Amino acid sequence: MIRLVVVGSVAYDAIETPYGTRDRALGGSASYFSYAASFFTKVGLVGIVGKDFDNHLLDPHVARGIDLTGLVRDEKRDSFFWRGRYEGDMNSAQTLEVRLNVLGDFKPQLPASYRSAPFLFLANSHPASQASALSQMKGKVFSCADSMNLWISNELGALRELLRRVDGFFCNDGEARMLSGNANLIYSGRRIMELGPRFITMKKGEHGAILFSHDGLVGIPGFPVEKVVDPTGAGDSFAGGFMGSLARSGKSDLPALKDALVDGTAMASFAVEGFGLERFYTLTEKDIEERRSRIIEYMPGAR
């Protein structure tokens, strides 16, 4: 039984970082999210690939039990392609090239077997497309959405409509400032809460994350990683750990959200240790449990 559905992208990424390059690595929000979440719960993926896609790239996903019934293949066009570069503090990518290809007019269709899952994650996409996926779910679903600066600028109406319908919203610090029109992150988070979500997870790259909820705020520092090999997918891996954690516990109260922050931080910290999803492929549940402990010991409260 699928507990967590992710609707997002499966892509080819070309990546440059100070530690090397990859020309055609598996990328995309749903690839990272589903793999990270698979350590916590049963995940179903909704996405699209093109005629150029090598299906064997998803063998590790299949091996982790991720359901790919919702992944469609378009034999007329190529897969979504992204090329980016990281420099300096590596907190944000410089996008060098985007080819939407199959993603251009993708209308996500959720398989019947996904529609009664209790948890749903809508990775970054046009907010109307996210809303359409949400509408396909049956019964009570705990839903969260991610977004990006493009939709805040160009589709604010549709995004606000979506925010009234989802339980949680994931954004980064820059997007939060854009949405609130204010530079203070605490002020920004509180204003976004007023748009409807029950909680917001504001991601701050190396500086960790802040969770806003009606029951209180929670802050978690970023886990210290001396060698950030490739930050691509860190945010989606964070969300995968976070949502996987909630789906496993079946809870979304403040203690569950705190736990989810630790799990999200753990998965993001692994994601950046290798190019693309490479670090994930050697990851064990013991590694994750150890990282969780180290994250908790890293904070002064653990005395």
Added chain:
Amino acid sequence: MIRLVVVGSVAYDAIETPYGTRDRALGGSASYFSYAASFFTKVGLVGIVGKDFDNHLLDPHVARGIDLTGLVRDEKRDSFFWRGRYEGDMNSAQTLEVRLNVLGDFKPQLPASYRSAPFLFLANSHPASQASALSQMKGKVFSCADSMNLWISNELGALRELLRRVDGFFCNDGEARMLSGNANLIYSGRRIMELGPRFITMKKGEHGAILFSHDGLVGIPGFPVEKVVDPTGAGDSFAGGFMGSLARSGKSDLPALKDALVDGTAMASFAVEGFGLERFYTLTEKDIEERRSRIIEYMPGAR
């Protein structure tokens, strides 16, 4: 008996923030540090003011029992003056004007009654001047120093010499990157540790701080403050709470350093809630204890 000596500046500050302005507020590293530390321990201040200085500005310091024997007055020149402005995320000041005045050739002299204090904080100043103050201490002293980009650029030799002698070093993220020549903060902190200190406290403004020590790393998020009225002195207030906490416990092991991070975070969070030292003047020990609890509850580890 004085437990903690601070050598630093006492200044007039002119401040502009989105919440208002102050023309001649009490400022300076030693003013903030000593007041913050006075909630934890007995503090002695070493500094200099000029002929224009209104001594009554330090009445609140006297009321908190801060020893001002080490504060000298130069009747020929004016006090150190700084004018700055904060905008946007308010994480760093734009310096509009600096008049060194009395601070230009100040050679700190520690009163005999200060010289056997067990804890010493050398606020930002020329590293040779900091070293001279350190040399005046008798017996075993636990010493920490702050610095700034100017000395990293122009007096790196003297700064490295100082780093070999002090127990702890306070820097901000930008200074850490300058010192290491690398953008990764974890890498940077570890390289600075190799220069000699037993620990480093890396301050990151609203993003909190990272402590590097031979016993491990500790990260603390910034306390969420929705209305940052004036960030001036936040770093010195952090250091005052941190060092005051160590001086009170008389310890400097990892649990004591973790405690000190919480106390430093608390004092910095109060400092930014008002212009200059204004918020401090109404602060009670109960306020500090409550803030400490809220800081610990703010992190996921406190479950």
